[in-house]
Amino acid sequence: MLALVVLTMVPLMWCGMIVAISFIETPLKFRAPGMTHALGVGIGRLVFKALNYVEAALAVVFVGSWTQRHDLVGVTAAVLMVLCTAALTLQMTVLRPAMAKRTKALAATALNQPGTAPVKGKTGTLTHLAYIGSEAFKVVALPIIGIHIILAVAA
Structure with missing residues (x-):
């Protein structure tokens, strides 16, 4: 019974976490008053590292x-x-490791040049865009997994 609950719950919970962090919190963070680009990406580096570890734990629980x-x-x-x-x-x-190198360099530059203004209109690197694409893939795939399992339970 526990396996049944986990199999239906984990993909949907995992998807919700990605939506909340990647597609809601992250863009809004950069709109906060006083938020610099360097500070925002520094916080993001910590948050996404934690999110990835939680995702890995969810994947292990799902497979189990x-x-x-x-x-x-x-x-x-x-x-x-x-x-x-x-x-x-x-x-x-x-x-994430490739992006961390870039964000650490950005943070170091900001520390050496206090008062650095936020970067406006900057598009992400190809690595960043690949990360966003992989997040988007998971946001589409995880609910499909959950729905397929719910339908299998109902059958």
């Missing part, structure tokens, strides 16, 4: 429950979960 109730995870849900886990692995091992 999957081993208990493999009958509920069909091919579509399985493939999407593997792809979500691969996207998370890419974020944690390649994309």
Whole structure:
């Protein structure tokens, strides 16, 4: 029974966390009064590191429950979960570390040049855009996984 609850809950909770952090909190943070670009990306570096570790824990919990109730995870849900886990692995091992180098350099520059104004209209690097794309993929895939499992339970 616990595996059933976890299999239906984890993908939807995981999706909600991504939406809340990546697509609501992050853009709004840069609109806060007095928020500099350097401070915003410094906070983001901490928040996304924590988010990725929580996502990894959720993936492990999901897979553990999957081993208990493999009958509920069909091919579509399985493939999407593997792809979500691969996207998370890419974020944690390649994309976020590459972005951290850039944000640390930005923070160092801001410390050496106090009063640095926020950067306006700056587009992200290709790495940043890849990170956003992988987040968007997970936001689409995770609810589909949850829905497929709920339908498998109902069947």
